[in-house]
Amino acid sequence: KEAAHMLKGVEFKSGAYEAAEGADALVIITEWDQFRALDLDRLKLLMTSPTVVDLRNVYKPAEMVRHGFTYASIGRG
Known part of the structure; x- marks a missing residue:
């Protein structure tokens, strides 16, 4: 909630799947456990472009x- 006050014009969602719905791309910038264990099949179905x-x-x-x-990904060959 604190970030919402600082970043005007950014739409925040309550979870990864809600954020991915209709998205052209998903950028992972955290190592939080809930992002490490996403249901990839579900994620792909929600996205407009599975990127x-x-x-x-x-x-x-x-x-x-x-x-x-x-x-x-970053830093991989």
């Missing part, structure tokens, strides 16, 4: 590709 940019390397690239995502 994930993982800035914390919480998922394995091969797993994301197997689930049909376009996936980019």
Whole structure:
């Protein structure tokens, strides 16, 4: 709630699945457990374009590709 006061014009959601609904891309910027254990099949169905940019390397690239995502992570070969 504190961030909502600081970041005007940003729409906040109550959870990862709600945030992903209709999204063209999802950017993971946290290592919080709830983002480490997402149901990838459910996530893909919610998104307009199944694209994930993982800035914390919480998922394995091969797993994301197997689930049909376009996936980019940081610091991996």
